[in-house]
Amino acid sequence: MAVEGIWEEKTMQLLKDKVRQEGIVLSEQVLKVDSFLNHQMDPVLMKEVGKEFIRRFEGENITRVLTIESSGIAPGIMTALELNVPLIFARKQKSLTLTEDILVEKVYSFTKQETNEITVAKKFMNPGDRVLIIDDFLANGEAAFGLARIVEQVGAEVVGIGIVIEKAFQPGGRLLKEAGYRVESLVRIGALSDGQVTFADEEGTN
Template identity: 55%
Template sequence: MEALKQRILEEGIVISDQVLKLDGLLNHQVDPELTMQMGKEFAARFREEGVTRVVTVESSGIPAAFATAYELGVPLVFARRKKTLLADPDALCERVPSFTKGIVTDILISRQYISENDRILFIDDIIANGDAARGVVKIIQRSGAELVGVGIVVEKSFQAGGRAIREQGIRLESLVRIMSLNDGKVTFED
């Protein structure tokens, strides 16, 4: 997605050779038009997979996942990062570290919203080390649902997350792949 690459170059802030801040378009503020374009692109890539639900992790993955679910005409389910008083006590749960937050959290999905009859597309904003993605994959597998693929808005391909998911035999499609943040510069893969 050339429009996404351009926005990353214009608005992304390279914090270090490992961290790219995308608050202006993914993680704090959302451009609805660009987000809907992302959803259309993911939907086009996965339309033939018979997706019955889109799954993401709160909160930064929700806009792109919503746009994708809208385009596919299926429900969006998001894995919560916090248990609430009303949470399903039998929810599917995985403990995952967060690369950007530097903490370990539980992610959970109620069994009410994911079942063995589902064909799941997992959409997320960024993949770095892939811990959250691996946690969601485990939840989907334990539910008995079929994971048809993973869509990532920004893959930092110099980190192991995307590669680790692909090595599990899972189809992973990224809208943008960044191969380096060295010298304060974003370098994309072709």
């Protein structure tokens, strides 16, 4: 237990250091982390992230990891590797011809102000599956809710939702928890102001 505690602390600290050193605060809503998470990626950090998700969801008998293209794929595949279960990434499309072979949900993007359809081939999601949802960011929770609805469409179970960076000043995390989901965010940002990142667990300390 002591070792696990240290481990958790180390991964959190690595991520916080990266956010502080390389994150660019573009506005009070937008943090750019394209140097290590969603354009250029640090593979060793992604591996640690995968290990940390597995530690948090230990004993959950996860059968599949589900994420969404593109930035969820790297943390997702590292999590799936630790578990030795398949990773599925949902595809985003502006609109598509529906067929009976795919599961579809609509997801609104506040950033892009558009609704996308996210899809998963039906054959890769089964009623007995215990699914861990992984994504790089959590803001309003639209993507996570969409992925959860896809899992539930076939009667599979959402074991939990693992997020690398949660913008805790936006409502996604609260809404997901209110809906009954277990949400594990590795780093929670409390505020973006004056070009500075304040972490949720440090608010009021400076």
